[in-house]
Amino acid sequence: MKIDLKGKTALVTGSTAGIGHAIAKGLAAAGAEVTVNGRTREKVEAAVAAITKTVPGARVHGVAASVSTVEGCNTLVTALPEVDILINNAGIFEPKDFFETPDEDWSRFFEVNVMSGVRLSRAYMQGMLKRNWGRIVFISSESALNIPTEMIHYGMTKTAQLSISRGLAELTRGTAVTVNSVLPGPTMSEGVETFVKALAKQNGQSVEEAAALFVKQHRPTSLLQRFASVEEVANMVVYVASKEASATNGAALRVEGGIIQTIA
Structure with a gap:
């Protein structure tokens, strides 16, 4: 199977680093015209340059805007009125004791992780339905x-994304538009690597030892028994965004290494 996204436009939020950057690079390699998004112009420009260097002939643009706010989403939509593929990737995480997590943190996580996808899907999905083709991936x-007991506020936002994704998929009935979610497990992105390095320093371990111990202690059911790479997650997303994934809709697709012990 050869995934060919020539002629399609894609927007990947939070794509200056980590999983989002790998997704943007993967979509560009498949031929899509990709818009990279991040909060600062410097990081966006660096990400665009990195993808252009890595993927010969890539058509990559950048828009600096914080999708955690109404104003930021409006800025992005004004700069890019239509897209064929929307990847709602922007998100934050932070381990924090439930009893020490104030209302402000719950609201902030909800705005960044949930409302960014709500606003952008609302802005772009009607155009997809009118053109009778589109892909939205949360x-x-x-x-x-x-x-996770150490990040209940984060887990709440990720569950909310599944509900929104499935609900939006119901609106695509009989069309060539699909809406799906992808569920990564522990992934060695830049943010997670920083977190693991801090653990390693705190416990007097190597980064490799700290990473292996984290999986064993916090994700003991993992069949992969390691962190996934950002490319492994991006591969699933590129497929779901492709024309070849036309029969996959309303799904929650796992790239979590077998952590979840269910068959459905």
């Missing part, structure tokens, strides 16, 4: 099903 997490 980057959720296995934490949507296995709520």
